[in-house]
Amino acid sequence: MTSSTPAMPAIRVAMMPKDTNAHGTIFGGVILSYIDQAGAIAARAFGAPKVVTVSMKEVQFRQPVYVGDIVSFYTDVTRLGTTSITVKVIVQAERYREPGSSVLVTDAEVVYVGVDEQFNKVPIRRPGTA
Ligand SMILES: CC(C)(COP(=O)(O)OP(=O)(O)OC[C@H]1O[C@@H](n2cnc3c(N)ncnc32)[C@H](O)[C@@H]1OP(=O)(O)O)[C@@H](O)C(=O)NCCC(=O)NCCS
Known part of the structure; x- marks a missing residue:
């Protein structure tokens, strides 16, 4: 975690058999979906009526995830x-x-x-501004 990452994750979830791939480990797309949701929760704090995902940079899976693991998604607005x-x-x-x-x-x-x-982009509200 980085110094400004909160102690509480945006999402914390136990992985279930429905989340697996053909090898029996957790499907990477499930993790990507939670990453997108966790980031969106953080992004919603800046006043826009909605937020949409415009890009997700390289995601490298360093370790597999198994059924029963509890997975935490921490967010840091950078x-x-x-x-x-x-x-x-x-x-x-x-x-x-x-x-x-x-x-x-x-x-x-x-x-x-x-x-x-109408899904037109809008300026976000910065902390400390009205
Ligand atoms: C997001 C969207 C509204 C942006 O519209 P646009 O006219 O292309 O916007 P711009 O090129 O002016 O970029 C808007 C902002 O996004 C940023 N951005 C655009 N493409 C980016 C990329 N590939 N990576 C990082 N930032 C990007 C720009 O830097 C800009 O940031 P800023 O306003 O803070 O300077 C439009 O691309 C869109 O609707 N995309 C689909 C979003 C969606 O449906 N996501 C879910 C997919 S299932």
């Missing part, structure tokens, strides 16, 4: 642009079969853009 919010999402897994053991699964940089109800 950049505020005019209409965009960049969020680093850090993914950690607590091993079901190794209580107390936690591994870094991956991290990702996700960029969101604030949009209005």
Whole structure:
């Protein structure tokens, strides 16, 4: 985690058999979906009526995730642009079969853009401004 990553994850979830791939480990797309959701929760704090995902930078899976692991998605807002919010999402897994053991699964940089109800981009609100 980086120094500004909060102690509480945006999302914390136990992986289930429905989340597996053909090898029996957790499907990477499930983790990507949670990364997107976790980052969006962080990005919603900046006043836009909606946020949409515009990019997800390289995601390297460093460790597999297994059924029963509890996976935490931590977020760190790293950049505020005019209409965009960049969020680093850090993914950690607590091993079901190794209580107390936690591994870094991956991290990702996700960029969101604030949009209005018609999906036109809108300026975001910076902390301390009305
Ligand atoms: C997001 C969207 C509204 C942006 O519209 P646009 O006219 O292309 O916007 P711009 O090129 O002016 O970029 C808007 C902001 O996004 C940033 N951005 C655009 N493409 C980017 C990329 N590939 N990586 C990082 N940031 C990017 C720009 O730097 C800009 O940031 P700023 O305003 O803070 O300076 C439009 O591309 C869109 O609707 N995309 C689909 C989003 C979506 O549906 N996501 C879910 C997919 S299932």
